[in-house]
Amino acid sequence: MRSGQRQIGWFGGSFDPVHRAHLALAWAALDGLVLDEVRWVVAGRPWQKAGRRMAPAEDRAAMVRLMIEGEGGDPRFVLDDREMKRAGPSYTLDSVREYQRERPDDALWLVLGQDQLDGFTSWHGWEELVERMGLAVAARAQDEVKAPAALLDRPHRLVRLAMPTLQWSSTEARRLAASGADASPVVGDTVAGYIARHRLYSEN
Ligand SMILES: Nc1ncnc2c1ncn2[C@@H]1O[C@H](COP(=O)(O)OP(=O)(O)OP(=O)(O)O)[C@@H](O)[C@H]1O
Ligand SMILES: O=C(O)c1ccc[n+]([C@@H]2O[C@H](COP(=O)([O-])O)[C@@H](O)[C@H]2O)c1
Secondary structure: OOOOOOEEEEEEEOOOOOOHHHHHHHHHHHHHOOOOEEEEEEOOOOHHHOOOOOOOHHHHHHHHHHHHHOOOOOOOEEEEOOOOOOOOOOOHHHHHHHHHHHOOOOEEEEEEEHHHHHOHHHOOOHHHHHHHOEEEEEOOOOOOOOOOHHHHOOOOOEEEOOOOOOOOOHHHHHHHHHOOOOOHHHHOHHHHHHHHHOOOOOOO
């Protein structure tokens, strides 16, 4: 690591909606890796969820903003909307290449949960991604972090984030909202208020 080099967490997600485990994961990365910033990159068109109805990207981004600027947020959390502005599938590699053209001196860490690490070698250009950035991974359903075999065959940097296993998910938040129940135990009061006011997920 070069001295003075900024350490940046790259936290991509559909955030449909953002929930409390996302916030815990961002904090685990910020504290665990002593990052200067965590960029919350809202996926415009997550191609692996293409068949699914999703809240508009503007609403998903608005909820992320409420989460990172509200109680439990931090000025080092930054909303990155580049994928919302781009046409076509949201490939992380395209965004990372673009960012590294803007800030070539920053060191990047891809922040993700074990479920995404399981499918990581299906990502567009994953081989180049692991050359460009380290992986910072949190356990999810089970209390283990395990790299897929194809990743182990290549040079890569992987750190496990210290974070308790949390069962919260966007799926659970959508299910609660759709049934008219209070989603705040999963997403917090502010995001739950936004979901209710904008009637998101009421027809899921
Ligand atoms: N409870 C959790 N523990 C650890 N990581 C999580 C958790 N929830 C989400 N993540 C991670 O956050 C990132 C963004 O997740 P995403 O926006 O898809 O939320 P999700 O809860 O997984 O959504 P859905 O339930 O709709 O599949 C992914 O890397 C995912 O692994
Ligand atoms: O670049 C890819 O091919 C790719 C494939 C699957 C997922 N991702 C990214 O992984 C992040 C988490 O995705 P998701 O579906 O769990 O919201 C989000 O930023 C996606 O754009 C990226």
